[in-house]
Amino acid sequence: MRALVLASLGSLTGFPSIANAAETIVTKAPMAFLFEPGSGTILFAKEPDKPFAPGALVKVMTAATVFKALKDDELKLDQLCKVSEHAWRSGGAPSGRGATMFAAIKSEISVEDLLKGLLVHNGNDSAIILAECLDGSEDAFSKRMTDLAQTIGMTNSKFANPTGYPEVPSQTTVRDQARLGEYLVEEHDDLYPMFAIPEFTWNKIFQRNKNPLLGEIRNLDGLGGGNDPNDGFSGLGSVDRNGRRVIASVAGLTSDKHRLQTLKEVLEGAWDYFIVKTVFTAGETIADGRVHGGVESTVPLVSTRNIDVLLPNGETLEYRIRVVYEGPLQAPVEEGTKAGEIRVIGKDGIVYRAPVVTGQSVAEGTLFSRAIDGLQELLFGWIG
The missing domain is CATH 2.60.410.10 (D-Ala-D-Ala carboxypeptidase, C-terminal domain)
Structure with a gap:
């Protein structure tokens, strides 16, 4: 055979042609990918397999890994996870490293609240606590992340930690990120709405969703953004409009404003320049x-x-x-x-x-x- x-x-x-319309999407983003999961159509690709360090965008993969563990009954949403000193010092308020849900040392927090802390607060402590709760250490959890990535077709991705800290950067591509978005939408539709929770109060601290893309692009309901000191700003967005969902990933941008503008251009291109045949x-x-x-x-x-x-x-x-x-x-x-x-x-x-x-x-x-x-x-x- x-x-x-x-x-x-x-x-x-x-x-039919559209008068005065460009034939395809034009973007200044060094890397961009636009995908329509319903039909499996690649709408746009620019350097889709060029590697970049995703920074905090890693947390989308962290969430996907926890979602998979929940689906496999390795974790329960109401299961309590203990806040270790390492998680508190490395990702909490004492770390001085930005986003945190302010988890108290030695306290116990449910997996559900930790996921909200991860996806709404963008908490570094949330990411580390979840990693330790599931696998005992960040290193072991990072291996799980990479293994899952390979399993779902993210063949050019490797994850070094659940937070996106740049000391040992993770690696991915815009094609792989779009595949991750498709996986979350299709395999975890019950938990996917967590990405669009508008705010979350934890330990009497109120915080709005820190995803810089939410509310800025019409009908966008996920997923996240990141920034690496060497590879710049990246973003992963998913839009469901009139029954059609598209997923876009961009990377190598110079600022958060540039990222938002570029991602909006790419996502809107699905409606501006494409029709169903x-x-x-x-x-x-x-x-x-x-x-x-x-x-x-x-x-x-x-x-x-x-x-x-x-x-x-x-x-x-x-x-x-x-x-x-x-x-x-x-x-x-x-x-x-x-x-x-x-x-x-x-x-x-x-x-x-x-x-x-x-x-x-x-x-x-x-x-x-x-x-x-x-x-x-x-x-x-x-x-x-």
Whole structure:
């Protein structure tokens, strides 16, 4: 068996143009990525895999790691965590290192309140307390963070601590950050609203949400921002507007104002420059897959859902459609068997992919027909 790549099925054309509108997003951000998780479409990418140190943006990954532990029943929301001297000195008021929830030394705080302290107060002490509560140390928790990142597809990320302190910086990319946002929205929809809690009072101290992006971008409900002394300001934003969610990540900015302006430009671009195009409807034949040893030599390959792709407005689009599958398929073939995937390919690579399945069953052929197929494969190979 070998991978067969079917020839391009054509270019996508015929979109209405928007007068006086740019064809795509333009941003001065050194790194930017815009993703639409509903269809899996990459809308914009600029240096998507260039590494940067995320600073306090790390706390989004810290939250994701705790969310995963809660989902796996390793922690409970009402479980109490003790505030160690290390957490108090390194992340609390005595540290003098900025954001804190002012957790008192040797006190016990619930996981739920610590998560609010992390996501509303941006508390460094919250991050350390959660790390120690789950794994006993920041180092062990950081390994858990990195392992989870690899598991969910953040292949170019490594986390050194739960706070984002720069002494030993973490590393990530804007593509990986967008993947993190998608993971949180899709896998932890019950806890995701914590990112948008407007304020939280702890120990009689009232603090508003310190996410610098909330309230500044319409319909934004997460996720966070960071700043590294060497790599500058970065941000990760998620917007749900009229049933469409997009996630954007930017990095390498010179100031918090520059970050906000850039992230707003990128996120708004999803509505300014893109429309939904239904490339294929559910059940429509996308391509024919070759079959070995069957009563039929081919089987239709279809999608189980509409192939809806967000693509730029314009009269002509340089996008190609391909189907990739492992073939030939061995008879008997059952209808609905996953066979490969459809890919929409732009100038910067694959912008959309979705699985394809067999659209009908193919019974096993006669001994003679199977022998002929075997001889053909031996002499000529299979051509898709």
